[in-house]
Amino acid sequence: MRARDLMTTAVVTVTTDTRLSDIAHLLAQRGISAVPVLGPEGELLGIVTEADLVRRLAGEAASRPKGWLSAVLTRRPEATAAGFARLHGQLAGDVMTTEIVAVEEDTPAEAIAGLMEQHGVKRVPVLREGRLVGIVSRADLLGLAFGVPTAPETEISDARLLRSVEQALREQPWADAWLVFPSVEGGVVTFHGWCRSPDVERALRVLAEGHPGVKGVRMQLRRAPRFMIGVP
Numbered sequence: 001m002r003a004r005d006l007m008t009t010a011v012v013t014v015t016t017d018t019r020l021s022d023i024a025h026l027l028a029q030r031g032i033s034a035v036p037v038l039g040p041e042g043e044l045l046g047i048v049t050e051a052d053l054v055r056r057l058a059g060e061a062a063s064r065p066k067g068w069l070s071a072v073l074t075r076r077p078e079a080t081a082a083g084f085a086r087l088h089g090q091l092a093g094d095v096m097t098t099e100i101v102a103v104e105e106d107t108p109a110e111a112i113a114g115l116m117e118q119h120g121v122k123r124v125p126v127l128r129e130g131r132l133v134g135i136v137s138r139a140d141l142l143g144l145a146f147g148v149p150t151a152p153e154t155e156i157s158d159a160r161l162l163r164s165v166e167q168a169l170r171e172q173p174w175a176d177a178w179l180v181f182p183s184v185e186g187g188v189v190t191f192h193g194w195c196r197s198p199d200v201e202r203a204l205r206v207l208a209e210g211h212p213g214v215k216g217v218r219m220q221l222r223r224a225p226r227f228m229i230g231v232p
Contacts, residue, residue, distance in 0.1 A: 003112060004105040006141070007126045007134030010187075010215045013038045016045060016093030018206055023048055023092060026210055034123060037096045042131040046096030053095070102127050103136070113141050158184040164211050165189055172207065174200055179224055182208070187215035194224035 013036050014023060023035060027050060034049040089095055101115050102125045112124055116138060126134040162184040169177040179194040189208040195201045201219055208217045 001109040002105065003103050003107045003109075003124075003126045003134070003136055006109060006112075007105075007136045008140070009134045011036060011132065011135050012209060013132065014048070014092050014206070014209070015039075015202065016091060016096070017202070018092045020048075020053065020090055020092065020095065022206065022210065024053060027053075029210070030212060035092075036125055036132055036135070037092050038132060044100065044102065044125055044127060044130065044132045046092075046098045047100055047125070048092050048096045052097060100125060104128070105133065109141060112136055116141070158187065161187065161189065161211060161213055165208055168207055168211070172203075174203060175207070176200065176224070180204065180221070187213055188218060189214055189216070190218040190220055192220050193222075195219075195221040196224045 012026060012030055012032060014026070016037055016039075018037075026035060027033065034047055036044055037046040037048060039045050101119045101121050103112055103115065105126055105128055107126075115124060116122070123135050123137040125132055126136060162182060165182045165184070166177075169175045169180060169182065176194075176196060179196075181192045183190050183192065189211075191201075191204055191208070195204070201221060204221075205217045205219070208214055
């Protein structure tokens, strides 16, 4: 049995500019403990785990102002700056773990288990040419070794997903809901219509990915002409 036979392919992902508050909601909503952070080409940049968020909260509670001389003598300035960004940042890119233990699709299950034990991790991303294609968790390995079934994902109808996404669009003032028309097929949300900026397009993708049951997001949007923006 290899990674491709074990991995979960419907992986919830975020980008480096996803806010930590949104990630916390995603983890709680989906009942997961980590989300991979992807770049614009689908490349794996890092991972944000519950432990990263808890560690950040603990660091905020324990942090104390230090004099500049103490900081210089005890740590390199670059490390001090990096620690500050990790402690006080609000985005996934600020706190994500970048030293990632990953495998390829043909990595044997025994090797995956060994990596998890060696590095003390609960999951390993599965990559194909540097791009994320799935995740293997400890639960997946337990199911293989002991016949323990993993909890099946609740199948949510396309119609229900569409209603949920449409409602979320109406609740967001930046979404220009009168210009954007979502559709859902096979759990994949496609946005049609017009969009005022790349920032709004990115936010639309994050909004859709935050809904349980969404398997992917596609964009078929055109840049909105100036006369259309701001027209209710």
